[in-house]
Amino acid sequence: MAAKLVRVEIIFSQAVEEDFFDAFREKQVAYYYTKISGVTGAGISNPKLGDAIWPQLNQMFVIYCDKEEAEVIVGIVEELRKAYPTEGIACFISSAESR
Template sequence: MAGKQAGFIARADATNETAGNGSRIRRRQMQNIRLELIMSQAIEDDFLSGLEAAAPDAKYTQYADAAGRGYSAPKLGSSVWPQLNTVFVLCCEADEAETVLGVVRGLRERYAGEGLACFKSEVAEV
């Protein structure tokens, strides 16, 4: 009854799994690319507009109000450095990753002075 334990995912085959609650999870075999984008909140809306136009079905996770210091002005949410960053994480297929990178390139050209970091790596879902 291991498949009935809370939070347990039992491997059924290469593309199907059963969650701990008995529901089926369908996973596609693909080359997964992880994109992690760290950007000034000042350009967040333009990124989301560009993403919606270029890849309307893109799935992402957003972490708002991220403080940090990179190669542009610090974004610390303080009285001295009041701005903050937003972080987007996308896991997608290689072709969709290239589409998203096109949006990033356009933003870098348009907002050369704003902070916009992008990291790309291969990932495997487990």
């Protein structure tokens, strides 16, 4: 039987990466994750394209976990959005199955 999981994707400015790791350790979540560096794109904040015009880059975490852990992670995202209102921090959750 497949385990019930959720997929949490967090896309954020490089500037707040250390804050995410600190919060994950403090709340004891996201022990297992995939980090994608150098993510480019445009969202509701300034574009992060890694070029001469928009030189910053984003990072991305992909985390598979149970619903309870995802709720803690969403709380961390909300806290960091309040602490850094001008930095882009996006979070998406979808269902997933382990096979």
